[in-house]
Amino acid sequence: MSDEELYPIGDAAHRSGLSVSAVRFYADAGIVAPAGVNAAGHRMYDIGAIARLELVRTLRELDTDLEHIRRLLEGGTTLHDLLTTHLEVVEGQERVLRARRAVLRTLIRQGATPAQADLMHKLVSMTDEERERVIDDFWNEVGAGLSVPEGFVERLRRMRPVLPEEPTAAQLEAWIELADLVGDAKFRAAVRSYLERTYSSGEGRVVAGAAFQEFMYGSGTALVEEVLAAYRAGESPRSARAQQAVTRFMEGAAAVSGARLTPQLRDRMAEMYRQVPELLRRIAEEDAASTEPVYGDTHGRYMELVGVINGDAPQEDPEALPYAWIAEAMASGAPVGP
Structure with missing residues (x-):
C-alpha cells in the first residue's frame, strides 16, 4: 500500500x-x-x-x-482526551448495568411486583446523602427512648453501610435488602424490641455500657487476636506465649468492671469459657423456638448486611472458636510450658 x-x-x-x-x-x-x-x-x-x-x-x-x-x-x-472521556462514560454505564443486574437478581429471587421493581431501582440509584438519611431515619425511630445505657444507640448508629464507589453485585443486592428492611415498620419494631429486651437490664445492660463496649470494639479486639494467634500457631495453652496473651486479655476484661485479676477470677473466667459451647447451643434452640424477635432476624441481620456492603471480612463463627483451649489457658494453678 x-x-x-x-x-x-x-x-x-x-x-x-x-x-x-x-x-x-x-x-x-x-x-x-x-x-x-x-x-x-x-x-x-x-x-x-x-x-x-x-x-x-x-x-x-x-x-x-x-x-x-x-x-x-x-x-x-486529542485522542488521549477523547479516550479518557469515553472511559468515564463506559465506567458509568458499567455501574448502571451492575445496579440493574442487582435489581433483576433480587426481583427474580423474590418474585417481586412492578411496584417493588420501581422501588428497587430507586434504592440503587440513591445518592450517598439519601442513603445516609435512610439509615438515620431508621436509628432515630429504633433508638428513641430506649432504656439502654447512654451512648449505646449512638455506637450502634455508627456501624452503618457505606456503599463503595464501585460496588459489586453482591453489595448492591445487600443494600437493596437492607434499605427495604430499615424502611419496614415491622422490622424497626422488631429491632427495637430485641435491643430493649436484651440490653435494658442485667448482664445485657453491663455489656451495653461504655466501658465494656470500648473494650469489645477497642483494645479487646487486639487482645483476642493475640490469643487466637497463639492457638493458630499450634501453641500449647500452657506455653509462655499463650499465657502472656490470655493473661493480657483477662486483665483487660477484669479492668472493665474495676476488678483485679486473681487466681479465683481466672478460674471463674475459665469455667465460663468451658460453658460457652453449651450456652450457644441453648441460645440457638431458644431462638428457634422463640416468638419474640431474635438477634439473627433483627440487629444481627442488619449487621450482616452492613458487613457485606462495606466489604468487611466475614466474622469468625462463634461456634468455631477454641473455647476449651482458651479455658485451659485461663485456668490458674497449672505450670507454664516453654
Missing part, C-alpha cells in the same frame, strides 16, 4: 472494515473526506483517509458520537 496511491471507495471500505455505504456516509457528513475523485467522478481515498476511517470505525464501536469524532479529526481534541 503506497502513501501516494489512491483507492476506490470499495477498497477503502474493505481496508477500513466499513461498508461502502458507511464510507459514503462519513464523507457526506464531513467526517472523512475522500482524497479526490477519478476521471469517472468516483471518490478515491489515500492511505491517510483509510487510517482515519479505521479510527472512526473503532470509536463508533465504542459508541463515541459523531461530534466527538469530528472534533478529534479536526484537531479540536
Whole structure:
C-alpha cells in the first residue's frame, strides 16, 4: 500500500472494515473526506483517509458520537482526551448495568411486583446523602427512648453501610435488602424490641455500657487476636506465649468492671469459657423456638448486611472458636510450658 496511491471507495471500505455505504456516509457528513475523485467522478481515498476511517470505525464501536469524532479529526481534541472521556462514560454505564443486574437478581429471587421493581431501582440509584438519611431515619425511630445505657444507640448508629464507589453485585443486592428492611415498620419494631429486651437490664445492660463496649470494639479486639494467634500457631495453652496473651486479655476484661485479676477470677473466667459451647447451643434452640424477635432476624441481620456492603471480612463463627483451649489457658494453678 503506497502513501501516494489512491483507492476506490470499495477498497477503502474493505481496508477500513466499513461498508461502502458507511464510507459514503462519513464523507457526506464531513467526517472523512475522500482524497479526490477519478476521471469517472468516483471518490478515491489515500492511505491517510483509510487510517482515519479505521479510527472512526473503532470509536463508533465504542459508541463515541459523531461530534466527538469530528472534533478529534479536526484537531479540536486529542485522542488521549477523547479516550479518557469515553472511559468515564463506559465506567458509568458499567455501574448502571451492575445496579440493574442487582435489581433483576433480587426481583427474580423474590418474585417481586412492578411496584417493588420501581422501588428497587430507586434504592440503587440513591445518592450517598439519601442513603445516609435512610439509615438515620431508621436509628432515630429504633433508638428513641430506649432504656439502654447512654451512648449505646449512638455506637450502634455508627456501624452503618457505606456503599463503595464501585460496588459489586453482591453489595448492591445487600443494600437493596437492607434499605427495604430499615424502611419496614415491622422490622424497626422488631429491632427495637430485641435491643430493649436484651440490653435494658442485667448482664445485657453491663455489656451495653461504655466501658465494656470500648473494650469489645477497642483494645479487646487486639487482645483476642493475640490469643487466637497463639492457638493458630499450634501453641500449647500452657506455653509462655499463650499465657502472656490470655493473661493480657483477662486483665483487660477484669479492668472493665474495676476488678483485679486473681487466681479465683481466672478460674471463674475459665469455667465460663468451658460453658460457652453449651450456652450457644441453648441460645440457638431458644431462638428457634422463640416468638419474640431474635438477634439473627433483627440487629444481627442488619449487621450482616452492613458487613457485606462495606466489604468487611466475614466474622469468625462463634461456634468455631477454641473455647476449651482458651479455658485451659485461663485456668490458674497449672505450670507454664516453654
